[in-house]
Amino acid sequence: MANLDLGNPLMATYAIAASLMILKVVAMSWLTVVRMMQAKGGFRSPEDLRKTPLNPDPDPKQLLPDERVERIRRIHMNDLENVPFFLVAGFLFILTEPSLLLAQVLLYGYVVSRLLHFAAYLGARTHDTRATLWTLGSLILVGMSLRVLYVALS
């Protein structure tokens, strides 16, 4: 019967990859906050123009988009389009009982592809670099999902 103990190497591999990806996505929220504080702008809600300890000198321009903030928001959005599905597909993939090596290659490979994608996007590398790294992660996600489908159907 499926063994979900974190002492099971397959499950530990998933738990490590999943918690790293969760921390990565949460870091995007914090990075957005950091950049909004640096730019003193890039806000989105009308009430953010109220004078508060965190915003002592409000200015209507603070609601305009700030490219340094928007860049993190685009990276974050790309995460939302990918990571939640990896988190579930990775778990179901473990339940298909792949070899430990295959699980490590795919799950850790996904984590590395997303960290490199982040670096390429943050540094405004050309589209082709970013797209290649995204494609790598997306193909891992598709491959794991197809295996789950195949095993569950057979």
Added chain:
Amino acid sequence: MANLDLGNPLMATYAIAASLMILKVVAMSWLTVVRMMQAKGGFRSPEDLRKTPLNPDPDPKQLLPDERVERIRRIHMNDLENVPFFLVAGFLFILTEPSLLLAQVLLYGYVVSRLLHFAAYLGARTHDTRATLWTLGSLILVGMSLRVLYVALS
């Protein structure tokens, strides 16, 4: 004790529905890419105007919204608002040990409702058609979540 083996028919039903939905959402990313390549536009990042093998003739207009691309982005966004929650609610629903028939009706019914929603949205059917299909999926999600809550509380 809960049996998560994919050989367990309840768990297999979940795994099939989940992997189909994951593949469906990932397909939205790929469809966005296809339509951006067809339109040679609908890009979002300033660096996407650099000359590269994938974009040999950059033009500032490539950063303007393109309705054919935006339509897929709206469909994708609707998926992000719904599917991650289905993936977790469906898993917990299986743990409440429903009958296999009920699980198949709700989980496969959800998948069908989302595929029809996609077809209606892609083909720009009237709002009322799209809303009806979305409502069906949303009610399945609410029903499964309420059952999980009820079983976990009792």
Added chain:
Amino acid sequence: MANLDLGNPLMATYAIAASLMILKVVAMSWLTVVRMMQAKGGFRSPEDLRKTPLNPDPDPKQLLPDERVERIRRIHMNDLENVPFFLVAGFLFILTEPSLLLAQVLLYGYVVSRLLHFAAYLGARTHDTRATLWTLGSLILVGMSLRVLYVALS
């Protein structure tokens, strides 16, 4: 071996917190619908200007943003950035076998922090209030993920 039965108090705690959060996020979709119907606007797709039983008097202005609708969309987006990751981190956290008290404090604490965040955002409270409540939830998410990482690595 990990016991995922909903009769297991740790797992029941997770299932209650998870289903409450799922219902909360789904409620944002429904609240968007309610406010679009009240405003008779805030729509996003060109086809939503067709005359239908739900929209008997179409008007191009219906595609302009409506702040009452946009506010719910921003709250919803904030949920999408947070809740899917909580749902997976909370599950893995349970697998680390924390004490029941710790699990209840963190999981129910997260739910409460998100409900208060919703109330603060809906009521347009100052940014500082909203940010404090968001931070509380985010720190719970980080803490649970770090514990999963630590246990899986050891």
